[in-house]
Amino acid sequence: MNDAGDRSEPFFIGWAKAPTGLRPFLIGVGLCLVVLFGGVGFIAAATQADPGSGRGGRGETAIGVLTYDPYPLLYVTESERYPTGHTLLLSGNAKFGVQDRASALDGRLVQVSGGPVARGDLDMLRLRNGPDGLSLVEGAPATPEVPEPVPLGRWRLTGEICDGQCYGGAMRPGTGLAHRACANLCLIGGVPPVFVSTQAVAGEEFLLLADAEGGPVTDAVLDHVAMLVDVEGEVERRGDLLVFRIDPASLQVAP
Amino acid sequence: MSVKYVPVQWNPNKYVYDAVLLASVVLYIFVFLELGTAAADVTQPINGAIVRMRAFGSCAFLMLSVILAIGPLARLDRRFLPLLYNRRHFGVMTFAVALTHAVYVLGWYFAFSPTDPLVALLTANTAYGQVLGFPFEVLGIAALLVLAILAATSHDFWLSFLSPPLWKALHLLIYPAYAAAVAHVALGYLQDATNPAFALLFGGAVLTVGALHLAAWLRAPAEPTTADDWVMAGDAGDIPDGRAIVVRISPTERAAVFRNGRTLSAVSNACAHQNGPLGEGRIVYGCITCPWHGFQYRPEDGCSPAPFTEKVPTYDLKLEGRTVLVRRTAHPPGTRVEPTPLPEDVA
Numbered sequence: 001m002n003d004a005g006d007r008s009e010p011f012f013i014g015w016a017k018a019p020t021g022l023r024p025f026l027i028g029v030g031l032c033l034v035v036l037f038g039g040v041g042f043i044a045a046a047t048q049a050d051p052g053s054g055r056g057g058r059g060e061t062a063i064g065v066l067t068y069d070p071y072p073l074l075y076v077t078e079s080e081r082y083p084t085g086h087t088l089l090l091s092g093n094a095k096f097g098v099q100d101r102a103s104a105l106d107g108r109l110v111q112v113s114g115g116p117v118a119r120g121d122l123d124m125l126r127l128r129n130g131p132d133g134l135s136l137v138e139g140a141p142a143t144p145e146v147p148e149p150v151p152l153g154r155w156r157l158t159g160e161i162c163d164g165q166c167y168g169g170a171m172r173p174g175t176g177l178a179h180r181a182c183a184n185l186c187l188i189g190g191v192p193p194v195f196v197s198t199q200a201v202a203g204e205e206f207l208l209l210a211d212a213e214g215g216p217v218t219d220a221v222l223d224h225v226a227m228l229v230d231v232e233g234e235v236e237r238r239g240d241l242l243v244f245r246i247d248p249a250s251l252q253v254a255p
Numbered sequence: 256m257s258v259k260y261v262p263v264q265w266n267p268n269k270y271v272y273d274a275v276l277l278a279s280v281v282l283y284i285f286v287f288l289e290l291g292t293a294a295a296d297v298t299q300p301i302n303g304a305i306v307r308m309r310a311f312g313s314c315a316f317l318m319l320s321v322i323l324a325i326g327p328l329a330r331l332d333r334r335f336l337p338l339l340y341n342r343r344h345f346g347v348m349t350f351a352v353a354l355t356h357a358v359y360v361l362g363w364y365f366a367f368s369p370t371d372p373l374v375a376l377l378t379a380n381t382a383y384g385q386v387l388g389f390p391f392e393v394l395g396i397a398a399l400l401v402l403a404i405l406a407a408t409s410h411d412f413w414l415s416f417l418s419p420p421l422w423k424a425l426h427l428l429i430y431p432a433y434a435a436a437v438a439h440v441a442l443g444y445l446q447d448a449t450n451p452a453f454a455l456l457f458g459g460a461v462l463t464v465g466a467l468h469l470a471a472w473l474r475a476p477a478e479p480t481t482a483d484d485w486v487m488a489g490d491a492g493d494i495p496d497g498r499a500i501v502v503r504i505s506p507t508e509r510a511a512v513f514r515n516g517r518t519l520s521a522v523s524n525a526c527a528h529q530n531g532p533l534g535e536g537r538i539v540y541g542c543i544t545c546p547w548h549g550f551q552y553r554p555e556d557g558c559s560p561a562p563f564t565e566k567v568p569t570y571d572l573k574l575e576g577r578t579v580l581v582r583r584t585a586h587p588p589g590t591r592v593e594p595t596p597l598p599e600d601v602a
């Protein structure tokens with residue numbers, strides 16, 4: 001049974017004028033609603049996490065030796081922005097890699113041009129479309145020198161697998177689970193995957209990922225992108241870049 | 256209680272209601288985009304598109320939580336009933352805000368890639384077997400689809416087309432939709448929010464909605480004491496003039512016993528419009544008036560006055576001393592039952 005309530009309590013009927021007795025209450029509720037929305041909006045926005053220091057920049061040009069595996073890289077030999085011997089990750093515009101254009105230029109001296117993204121030690125160039133972005137340097141030696149890989153041993157590391165482009169600052173934030181599908185799309189499109197380690201390895205926090213044989217590893221890591229994972233593999237230095245040749249079977253969500 | 260359907264039946268109360276709603280939503284988005292984000296502690300600015308998807312997404316979630324709080328609040332305190340009156344506009348607005356969120360997500364996270372955005376939405380992440388890393392987007396899509404269906408069928412045309420019980424059942428989908436939205440946020444943005452403030456706001460909203468439903472459920476009328484076919488409703492003297500007491504006839508059925516001057520009449524507690532609780536209404540101008548949207552019924556036969564055509568079932572009543580008894584079997588909607596005079600000793 002319900003109590004029938006107080007007889008004098010005002011009764012609201014939608015199609016009639018609101019009873020005067022109820023008005024102060026309703027005005028109060030309306031004000032509370034407005035304050036609630038304003039307050040929650042402010043707190044939710046003001047406490048957003050820092051997306052990090054990654055940032056993009058204006059067009060840059062560099063000359064260097066391109067290597068194709070596991071992902072297109074450039075060992076800089078000549079550039080205004082980058083020191084000689086620096087290693088750049090290469091990708092295309094938006095969520096595209098440059099594998100199609102780079103495959104014929106493995107080991108050759110090339111000129112690249114595009115938009116840089118940079119975060120800490122990570123430098124990536126998002127190449128312009130067509131030969132403007134990537135072209136062979138005419139008259140250069142057919143087999144220029146590239147630094148030999150230096151093995152740094154076997155490591156078990158904890159960290160996050162990201163697409164190098166978004167992590168580098170093409171998107172802010174470009175990490176985390178909310179961004180996961182976007183990261184996967186970049187990786188599927190050919191953007192190099194990077195491992196952002198919670199612990200520094202030989203002074204570096206990010207490593208380019210490869211499979212155990214040093215080839216591309218994208219398909220094997222897609223289910224473990226954008227979250228904290230543990231993975232084992234060989235670390236090697238190429239130029240000033242670390243490459244993490246992982247054993248995908250050892251991937252597991254970090255406890 | 257309309258004889259014909261118009262796109263929206265406006266009246267001053269709805270204008271005020273919608274104005275307050277719109278003001279709240281506009282304020283939320285403005286504060287989020289302009290003031291809150293400027294106050295965030297960041298090394299490099301967050302992308303505008305990402306800020307916008309967060310603003311609209313969190314606003315839609317807050318709106319949905321408030322909508323779901325209105326029902327139990329109105330049960331616990333009748334002064335909240337006016338909020339229920341125009342809840343459908345609230346729902347439609349929530350759909351619009353949630354859709355804006357989805358459009359920003361699609362146009363940013365799922366754009367600029369070799370894969371078509373809509374295909375990418377379903378193929379970029381297929382880790383359905385994982386909890387962490389689950390493609391939480393599909394949960395958001397499910398909630399959005401339900402909101403779309405509810406918004407599209409919110410008009411009274413659909414109510415009469417589908418019949419109130421079916422319509423009501425359809426609109427109960429809002430609960431699974433809310434559950435999906437909760438999981439969508441919990442497996443997505445919540446995982447990336449490093450500051451506990453968001454978790455507190457989010458958890459607070461979900462807990463409030465849950466606690467209010469629990470409290471309202473605990474307040475529901477208890478199973479009545481029964482004498483064969485007759486169900487005891489209470490003491491005739493406890494019913495104020497123009498008001499009702501509600502009695503549970505079966506687990507799914509309730510009757511409202513109204514006092515109209517010196518007579519008593521019993522009708523179904525479920526309004527023919529959207530199953531509103533008639534027993535929480537009043538007799539206005541000689542008619543039982545639903546507390547939700549003001550549909551009216553004559554106490555003696557459960558019919559809406561002409562030109563309206565809605566009807567609710569009626570029940571036989573009898574008195575044993577001052578105790579009111581209601582017969583379990585209802586009469587078909589609109590059946591006239593002679594009102595029962597109040598006992599002499601009831602003032």
Ligand code: FES
Binds near residue numbers: 528548
């Ligand atoms: S439910 Fe809408 S008027 Fe009763």
